[in-house]
Amino acid sequence: MGKKKLCVPKDGVGDATLQKNFDWVCGQGIDRSPIQPDVVYVGPATVRSRATFAMNSYHRRKGDIESACDFRSTAQTTTKDPSYGKCKYV
Template identity: 45%
Template sequence: MKGETLPLPMPMPPKPQPSGSRLPAHPLPKPADLMGRKFCRPKEDATDAQLQANLDWACTNQGVDCGPVQAGGPCFGPNTVRSHAAFVMNSYYQIKGKNDFNCDFLGSGVIDFADPSYGTCRYLS
């Protein structure tokens, strides 16, 4: 009838799948897979002063190749202390043995499992 609105049908909930009948479309990674690739990055609350000190220390006499974060290097952009420190802190962590304590940086570093590589900037893992 003209002018009347009919109620919309309620969607049916999906039918539950029997347990064990199908594998998930994207299997979850095994813990061992996750543990194989760890990265060091600055903590969210780390200050620019802390991060600059980390850069100065690691690039001065710790054997870290800081060329990639220099002007013209693949990890120069974005040109921020946080971005440069992330690359250098991770490089130090990786070359010094990947021990959690190698990412402490006086409390300003944290271990992460996400690969922070971007564009042509490739982080060691």
């Protein structure tokens, strides 16, 4: 069985674009409670970390299909786990 694929932003994608991706995904009804600013384990609450979590959550909710991890060519799937500290991607 292959490794789990996770959806992450491509290198070099700027914060403004990632914020747009985050806003769009949040409008799709994903659970944002783990990445709210008052949650201690979020770690560095950067636009990139929050967008990564949201984009991957959307990708997972859509059944891990490749097209659910495109975001206008600003994201890609990877088998490298972006988890850090207590923030675990599933």
